Amino acid sequence: MAKFCYDYPHPALTTDIALFTIRDEQLAILLIRRGGEPFQGCWALPGGFVDPDECLEECALRELEEETGITGVYLEQLYTFGKPDRDPRERIISVAYYALAPCEVLTPVAGSDAAEVDWFNLDELPALAFDHQDIIQLAQQRLRAKLDYSTVAFGLMAETFTLGELQKVYETIRGEALDKRNFRKHILTLDILAETGATRRVGNHRPAKLYRVAHPGAVHYIR
Numbered sequence: 001m002a003k004f005c006y007d008y009p010h011p012a013l014t015t016d017i018a019l020f021t022i023r024d025e026q027l028a029i030l031l032i033r034r035g036g037e038p039f040q041g042c043w044a045l046p047g048g049f050v051d052p053d054e055c056l057e058e059c060a061l062r063e064l065e066e067e068t069g070i071t072g073v074y075l076e077q078l079y080t081f082g083k084p085d086r087d088p089r090e091r092i093i094s095v096a097y098y099a100l101a102p103c104e105v106l107t108p109v110a111g112s113d114a115a116e117v118d119w120f121n122l123d124e125l126p127a128l129a130f131d132h133q134d135i136i137q138l139a140q141q142r143l144r145a146k147l148d149y150s151t152v153a154f155g156l157m158a159e160t161f162t163l164g165e166l167q168k169v170y171e172t173i174r175g176e177a178l179d180k181r182n183f184r185k186h187i188l189t190l191d192i193l194a195e196t197g198a199t200r201r202v203g204n205h206r207p208a209k210l211y212r213v214a215h216p217g218a219v220h221y222i223r
Contacts, residue, residue: 011082011091015060016047016132018139019073019099021106022156026121027172028103029136031128032067032114038088039129045136046114047094060097068117069109073101074155074217078139086131094130098139100155144173151192151220154213160196162208163187192220 019030031043048063050056057075065071075097082093110117120126122140125133146152147170156169167183187193194214199207 009091011093012089013050014047014092014094015050015056015063016045016081016094016096016135017060017064017075017099018045018078018096018136019064019068019070019101020139020143020156021101021103021119022169022172023103023119023121025168025172026123027140028119028121029125030068030070030106030108031118031120031126032110033116033118034129035113035115041115042129043120043126044129045096045132048112056095057097060095063112064099066112067110067114069111070101070106072105073099074219075099076152076219078135078142081131081135083131094135096135096139098142100143100152102156102158104158147173149222151190151213151222154192154216155219157213159216160198160210160212162200162202162210164202164208166211190220190222 021028021030030046032046034040034042034044046064046067048059048067050059054062056077060075061071064073078096078098080093080095084091086092086094108117122136125136143152153166153169153173157166163184166187167178167180170183171178192214193211196210196212198210200210201207
């Protein structure tokens, strides 16, 4: 196969991952403390450089595992960030992803070039490296918007849950209260939940039915 050389420069390519979960009824994101320059000691999103023989999603999943130890999460491409001055090292273009997982299945452990890893509530973020504040803001906006036409929020649920718990997740993402009757009617008409036959008591209320997602791991789009 013939090899070609071009006179124009070649930007570097990275991926960054915004991993969301629900902790203490708050929307939280996973950050790493950078162990090396640039921005050594600063908090940032997990991510890194794409290998020459690697697909973008493969890179995102690999970097997430190497830096946080987390695998098996729902991942979706978000946006491409490419301002010329976004990285002080060189011209670097980043393809950002957002990921979702229930907190109960996540045990992050710092690895690779991450000196530390921790969860942060969206309203209590530290100063961030690069343009990662912009990435997180856009990822949060995308997550809120997709509630209206998809089942993306189910990626934050445990294996079984009540409708009340599901409503609380929707309210946490939206930042507003929802009408209980309308919410339940809407969710049940989607025909994507299956009753488990079990119940769970929450506080002094009568036991509530437990549901599961009929097809876990898939995001359904609502017409």
